[in-house]
Amino acid sequence: MGANNSYYITTPIYYVNDKPHIGHAYTTLACDVMARFKRLDGYDVHFLTGTDEHGQKVEKAAAAKGINPQKFTDDVSQNFRDLADKMGLSHDDFIRTTENRHKKSVQALWQRLLDAGDIYLGSYAGWYAIRDEAFYAESELTKNSDGKFIAPSGAETEWVEEESYFFKLSAWGDKLLKFYDDNPDFIMPKTRRNEVISFVKGGLRDLSISRTTFNWGVDVPNDEKHIMYVWLDALTNYLTAVGFPNENSDLYKKFWPADLHMVGKDIIRFHGVYWPAFLLAANLPTPKRVFAHGWWTNEGQKISKSLGNVIDPLELIHTYGLDQTRYFLLREVPFGKDGDFSRKAMAQRMNSELANDFGNLCQRSLSMVFKNCDEKIPTPAAFNDDDNKLLNDCQQLLPILRGHLDVQAFHKGLESIWKVIGAANRYVDAQAPWGLKKTNPERMTTVLYVLSDIIRQLAILTQPFMPISCGKILDQLEISADDRDFKNLSNSITSGISLTKPQGVFPRFIEDNQE
């Protein structure tokens, strides 16, 4: 079992043949925020992302380029590493399914399933579309002018008959239903859980887990005709990354079972059904949660390659800034639901919530400190009720945030922080420190001290969401790197520290005429 203060979180592995898009960025970003939050909260975190590099599509794409598949995947998996870098992601490991450690791991899991009697050799036949890597029912197909059967996606299909190994998924339905029952939070949000349960109740078919028609995959142990197919290979990466099959490795003992698999809603079934079935069959501990988030639309329109409205996360970062993009994606939509990206909404949140609310709170407060307190954090007199009320609101924030992030309610977490930001802005107006300068300088000093400390706390708490900008605020307050985690929240800021001249951290967004 994973240790109490450990936290293992994963993104799906991304299929290298895709171009990184907002869906990938979104999933990984959510994990990054969770990982950063847990680290600041004192957990030992293992944050995994990576790429899925096998399959017929990759084999064909490589052949089309005249290079071997390994070289091809080396190149394209770099796209995902680049995205991770540009998004400032804090992953601890980047796994590739073509690595040796992974091949060993999947083969070991295969062997366990075989030994347990859950894998058998059979065969199947059906209409297969290479482009989609999918089988279709005859009823779904249409005939084109050449007499070929066309899938709903438009891809040509061919009749395929093939020997294949199967996983006895059909035997696991009742056990899975009991598992969901015993672990009500295993699949979140609830609507996805209901979907999965109703799917399982509908009866499960055995799952084809090998192929003989192409070679780019992990070899099936003791049967060189076969390679493993998709989900057994892909899902097992979560085990590989913590040292499986070595169950005595430090990583494994510390981090398995995983605390959270973050996925898009499109792959909830594989994570919610196949994965626990594999693990139960192999007699391995099951992960604690699979969270399926929603999809984005672009200006109200469904995103699709054919419409050409795919959102490039790098373009967003370039236009709006990294932290701003991170903030928007996690604040705009209740996490778990579908959401819409629009330039108007983006600019709106940037200006209103980042520049006006948070940015301006920092700027107006720290400017007054800098000008009126000898460029130092002032020494306060006794706090009055107003001061204590605000400080107390801020102290309440960490437990509130924990509650929200433990159920991946990022939007609520941010909302609760922004409530305190609002309270702080009202406090500034009510106390009007600029007026106290002549009438009661000691009181002014106290108010500015309170504000400095509030800003320190707010910046510390907001770091998981916007690490760079919060880092800048903490730099301005001369908070050392060691003093930026959550256990420092209850220590007050030290009087007498010299400040650097405050500079705006969240610029307003001015819409270009173009775009």
Add this chain to the structure above:
RNA sequence: CGCGGGAUGGAGCAGCCAGGUAGCUCGUCAGGCUCAUAACCUGAAGGUCGUUAGUUCAAAUCUAACUCCCGCAACCA
């Protein structure tokens, strides 16, 4: 009758489970302040809570029917 979610002021949402003055954010309008990134604060206007019927002293909240939208329906971010 396949399963599930949703319809609340201009926009996006909360409230519904445990019925009893309809709340939040943005936008709009008016005022205040002047420390600050034309930022901040206060107030106002604006909704017969998808339709119809029912239960009840009382329904956005419960029941029934209906309309519309959206997910899922086997191997696809």
